[in-house]
Amino acid sequence: MNPFVRKFAWLSSGLAALVAAGATPRFNVLLIDIEDCNADALGCYGNPICRTPNLDRLAATGVRFDRAYVQAVCCNPSRASFLTGLRPRTTGVLSNQDVMDRHIPPEVPTLPEWLKQHGFYLANVGKLFHTLEYAEARYRVFDRLEHCDRPAGWNGPPPLLKFPSVRSRNPDPPPPNKDSREYREWKRRQSDRYGDSGLAWEEHGDYRMAATAAALLRQFAKEGTRFFLSVAQSKPHTPLLAPKKFLDMYDPTKIPDPPAPVSALHKFPYMKRATGGNPDIFTQRQPTPEEARAAIAAYYACVTMVDANIGLILSALEETGLATNTVVIFLGDHGFHLGDHGFWSKYSMLEATHRAPLIVRVPGARGNGRPCRSLVEFVDLVPTICELVGIPAPPNQEGISFVPLLNSPERPWKTAVFITEKDSEEGDAVRTEKFRYMEFVKGEMPAALFDLEKDPWETRNVADDPAYAEIRAELARLLKAGWKAALPK
Numbered sequence: 001m002n003p004f005v006r007k008f009a010w011l012s013s014g015l016a017a018l019v020a021a022g023a024t025p026r027f028n029v030l031l032i033d034i035e036d037c038n039a040d041a042l043g044c045y046g047n048p049i050c051r052t053p054n055l056d057r058l059a060a061t062g063v064r065f066d067r068a069y070v071q072a073v074c075c076n077p078s079r080a081s082f083l084t085g086l087r088p089r090t091t092g093v094l095s096n097q098d099v100m101d102r103h104i105p106p107e108v109p110t111l112p113e114w115l116k117q118h119g120f121y122l123a124n125v126g127k128l129f130h131t132l133e134y135a136e137a138r139y140r141v142f143d144r145l146e147h148c149d150r151p152a153g154w155n156g157p158p159p160l161l162k163f164p165s166v167r168s169r170n171p172d173p174p175p176p177n178k179d180s181r182e183y184r185e186w187k188r189r190q191s192d193r194y195g196d197s198g199l200a201w202e203e204h205g206d207y208r209m210a211a212t213a214a215a216l217l218r219q220f221a222k223e224g225t226r227f228f229l230s231v232a233q234s235k236p237h238t239p240l241l242a243p244k245k246f247l248d249m250y251d252p253t254k255i256p257d258p259p260a261p262v263s264a265l266h267k268f269p270y271m272k273r274a275t276g277g278n279p280d281i282f283t284q285r286q287p288t289p290e291e292a293r294a295a296i297a298a299y300y301a302c303v304t305m306v307d308a309n310i311g312l313i314l315s316a317l318e319e320t321g322l323a324t325n326t327v328v329i330f331l332g333d334h335g336f337h338l339g340d341h342g343f344w345s346k347y348s349m350l351e352a353t354h355r356a357p358l359i360v361r362v363p364g365a366r367g368n369g370r371p372c373r374s375l376v377e378f379v380d381l382v383p384t385i386c387e388l389v390g391i392p393a394p395p396n397q398e399g400i401s402f403v404p405l406l407n408s409p410e411r412p413w414k415t416a417v418f419i420t421e422k423d424s425e426e427g428d429a430v431r432t433e434k435f436r437y438m439e440f441v442k443g444e445m446p447a448a449l450f451d452l453e454k455d456p457w458e459t460r461n462v463a464d465d466p467a468y469a470e471i472r473a474e475l476a477r478l479l480k481a482g483w484k485a486a487l488p489k
């Protein structure tokens with residue numbers, strides 16, 4: 001038995017004991033959502049350089065999903081999907097520009113609203129939905145809102161903790177007019193930075209969000225509140241700025257060059273990035289190899305800071321005893337390219353964007369401490385959480401509960417996962433155990449096919465290779481048939 005599981009023996013006995021006693025566990029839900037996280041950057045996902053001791057501990061006491069896939073290529077559509085249990089072409093939220101409140105009818109519940117209807121106390125710390133303007137009514141149902149904008153007329157309690165204000169050390173202050181070209185230029189320059197934030201760890205907003213979440217947990221434990229708590233971390237989203245103490249943990253000269261050099265993918269719709277600017281970082285030109293290594297080191301420093309913050313939350317969970325009856329879900333809202341193919345940021349239907357980290361720890365689940373290699377989708381989260389807390393799922397769900405995998409992580413599951421985009425390009429893709437196939441609505445390349453067994457970094461498009469003609473036809477049929485054709489038998 002792995003040492004973490006031995007130490008936290010309650011994690012493998014709690015649920016079984018409760019079920020044997022004929023009791024239904026009354027779980028709380030803690031959702032930790034972090035921004036723009038490349039799963040391969042985490043120690044527990046096999047990264048040999050980046051240190052994530054707290055997430056490693058969570059993975060060692062929960063189920064780490066190695067093949068968990070988001071349904072959209074960036075924040076807003078991905079979150080709109082996994083917080084409703086509906087796919088992007090159903091929500092109508094297909095890009096970062098689509099305002100959620102205009103596309104999703106008010107009677108379609110989000111996960112927090114649904115849990116509130118079933119008696120949960122709702123608390124949110126930081127970003128959950130894309131912005132307040134996109135989802136004002138969805139934020140209004142929260143009993144507590146911390147470190148985020150508050151809807152007009154919301155009457156919840158004042159902030160739980162007070163922090164000293166932080167003096168800006170940014171030598172490039174914002175222009176006054178937020179609608180001006182100068183302001184947009186300034187935002188781009190801000191996003192394009194990486195390195196030392198010039199701030200202490202405790203001065204970072206992400207630290208403060210975690211400290212607030214830990215304080216909320218202590219309060220819930222004292223008051224016996226059955227809660228849904230969502231806690232965000234803004235990193236490792238750009239700008240890749242971290243406190244010096246985390247940056248000093250990484251030597252850029254020891255970072256390997258990114259895999260998948262710019263090579264055979266001409267005409268591939270995203271390749272303009274490899275010769276010009278990227279979204280979010282290296283926005284004007286490609287980095288030199290030294291700049292790329294320094295940016296990846298800064299990304300790792302951001303990840304390690306986030307990990308330390310999550311450690312504060314997990315410690316509070318353990319100290320209060322809430323770990324014995326709280327489901328913990330850790331996820332990244334989508335992946336992130338770190339220089340592969342000359343790509344940075346997200347906004348692609350390739351593996352680096354599509355795959356995201358997901359760790360689920362349910363007290364008493366038999367799979368705790370084991371990885372799961374089966375294909376799951378983030379759209380499965382709503383039905384999964386509903387099953388875990390013993391309530392029906394909202395109607396018309398487009399995912400399925402993966403609770404069986406939490407007890408038997410090795411069992412066969414979905415045969416394919418899907419993604420849709422309308423940001424840099426418009427298209428849909430399907431990924432199976434062995435292949436990734438994508439179709440684009442316009443452009444010179446209508447389809448792309450990658451043989452992931454032979455070419456895991458997706459460098460050779462074999463869509464027009466006669467040897468793959470049958471496979472391409474089969475995947476095109478599957479993409480058209482959609483998610484119902486890929487459900488476990």
Ligand SMILES: [Ca+2]
Nearest residue numbers: 035036075333
């Ligand atoms: Ca994001």
